[in-house]
Amino acid sequence: MPQVLIRPPKARPGDRIAVLSPSFAAAGAYPAVHEQAMRRLAELTGLVPVEFPTTRRVGASAAARAADVNAAFADPTIRAILTVLGGDDQITVVPHLDANLARADPKPFLGTSDNTNLHQWLWSAGIASFYGGSSQVHLGPGPGVDDVHARSLCAALVTGEQLEVTDPGESEDFGVDWGDPRALESFGEREPTEPWSWYGPARSVTGPTWGGCLEVIEWVLTAGRGPVSPDALAGGVLLLETSEELLPARNVGWIVRALGERGILGAVDAVLVGRPPVSDHARRPPAEERRRLRTGQRDVVAGLVGQYNPDAVVCVGVPFGHTKPQWILPHGGIVTVDGAGRRVHADYT
The missing domain is CATH 3.50.30.60 (LD-carboxypeptidase A C-terminal domain-like)
Known part of the structure; x- marks a missing residue:
């Protein structure tokens, strides 16, 4: 039978959103782009970005990065999670994750590329997510945020409507x-x-x-x-x-x-x-x-x-x-x- 997944509730303006680096910490390597991304994230969604210990820590261990994912799910004041970027070693982060924390308080999770690992982990835990979203690529660079990205970002995090x-x-x-x-x-x-x-x-x-x-x-x-x-x-x-x-x-x-x-x-x-x-x-x-x-x-x-x-x-x-x-x-x-x-x-x- 097809697997039926939990769809996490939306965040509300003023809620806190965790911004994590479960793969490469581009936020630490290129802070100017990251900081512009955080300002735009807050302006677009009304949410308050919250960084965790490894968000800017280049070279953080898989266990440390997993600890941030676990902490974001465990924190009741965090109502959504957005990843900074992908990478190539998130597969080593997954064994350190606690699915019970995600099941106890499901939250919208957004990420692309190497974050496919986390999407599959959430799917196996019975939780739906959103494939896409990379603050370092789609929010920080350039003169502004592309319309299609902004609309789908807000829909995934806050508004929850149907879009073509x-x-x-x-x-x-x-x-x-x-x-x-x-x-x-x-x-x-x-x-x-x-x-x-x-x-x-x-x-x-x-x-x-x-x-x-x-x-x-x-x-x-x-x-x-x-x-x-x-x-x-x-x-x-x-x-x-x-x-x-x-x-x-x-x-x-x-x-x-x-x-x-x-x-x-x-x-x-x-x-x-x-x-x-x-x-x-x-x-x-x-x-x-x-x-x-x-x-x-x-x-x-x-x-x-x-x-x-x-x-x-x-x-x-x-x-x-x-x-x-x-x-x-x-x-x-x-x-x-x-x-x-x-x-x-x-x-x-």
Whole structure:
């Protein structure tokens, strides 16, 4: 049977929100961007950001970072949790976490990338969360906060309404280096987005979401975490997106194929695939090559889902995950993927 998750109550203006670094403490490495992010977080949501001992401590141990997560769930005055950034070692934090604390006082949790580990931990504990939100990427840099991010951030944390997930029309893979003062006032190099690609039957699917960063999902499943059985995902919506590691399409295909062999592709009724980054500070291919790289990922994922589950509705290019502007999406909450109307709606209650 599909797993039914608790949806934590929303915070209220004036409540305290924990801002944590369960992975890399970018807040300590680049404090100016972090401090601008905290001001904008308070202005947008009406919440009061609260830092914990490792929020700015670069190199903090896994146990110390886990202690902050546990403390945030244990503190009754903390009504939501937002992560600063991802990283690459949060998988070592999870064994130190106490699921009983999260179950005793569920709170909205927001994060992306390496925080897929914490989303899976919460999902296994029976608690829904929100995939997206990285204060160092989406709140701190640039002249302001993108509209789609601001609206989904407020919906996830405070207001809880239903929103249509739309294409903002532009995207960037990376921004100005956070060590450069211009990062506080300038976005990165943005380019027009392409129309989303749709596959599968012209039907509408509404169901709970599961997924995250594809590379981290591979780690989570290798560690024996995540769904015990694909049946827990039956009728749901699979969220897949790739990181700034810029995996070639064939590597993406290898992981997605393994999800098919595990039964995950066959269990879900719809798949949303994020717009992938195809460049970084060191590598910026020409525009035509960037399009080719995105098309390669699109084709391999859509082809594999079609092989394992031809009845699934698939939409590729949705702006969530490692892209900016970014939509925050429910994880364990409800999303509607309408293959007939070619629209996506998310329920943030």
